[in-house]
Amino acid sequence: MKTTKGKLRNMTTGILHTEIGHVYEFIEEYTGEKGVMTHQIPSACRALEPILKTKLTAEWFTNIWDKEGLEIEVECPDMTEDEKQEFWKSYGEYSATMWDKIKDKTIIVIK
Numbered sequence: 001m002k003t004t005k006g007k008l009r010n011m012t013t014g015i016l017h018t019e020i021g022h023v024y025e026f027i028e029e030y031t032g033e034k035g036v037m038t039h040q041i042p043s044a045c046r047a048l049e050p051i052l053k054t055k056l057t058a059e060w061f062t063n064i065w066d067k068e069g070l071e072i073e074v075e076c077p078d079m080t081e082d083e084k085q086e087f088w089k090s091y092g093e094y095s096a097t098m099w100d101k102i103k104d105k106t107i108i109v110i111k
Contacts, residue, residue, distance in 0.1 A: 001029060001078050006070030011045065012052055012060040017070055030079065031087060043094035047087050051079060 006018035007026045016023070027036045027044045036044065053061065055077040079087065 001076050002073055003029065003076050004070060005072045005074050008056075008060065008074055008076055009066055009070070011048060012056065013063050014045075015063060015065060017066060030076070031084070040095070043091050043098060046094045047090035050090075051083050051087060052076075
């Protein structure tokens, strides 16, 4: 898949190098699933990380803030069907864990 250096660095470093919309775009383009919502981002990022680590060199995962060349087009190898299945399995597990942690929390509405 073709993407930009900035979008890929957003996903591999945990640092927002570009705008947040690029995180949504990358997840949608890479998984083929449109309509990613804000609450899905943490679980999707966690589920994608081990897959991306098998496809990219270690330099992509350094936590260095990079301001240069973020618009440069780069290639990110597509997921295999097995990797897509693993992604959805992991995504579901992360999502279930997240909701279990907050289900008994009190919600306070501030006006």
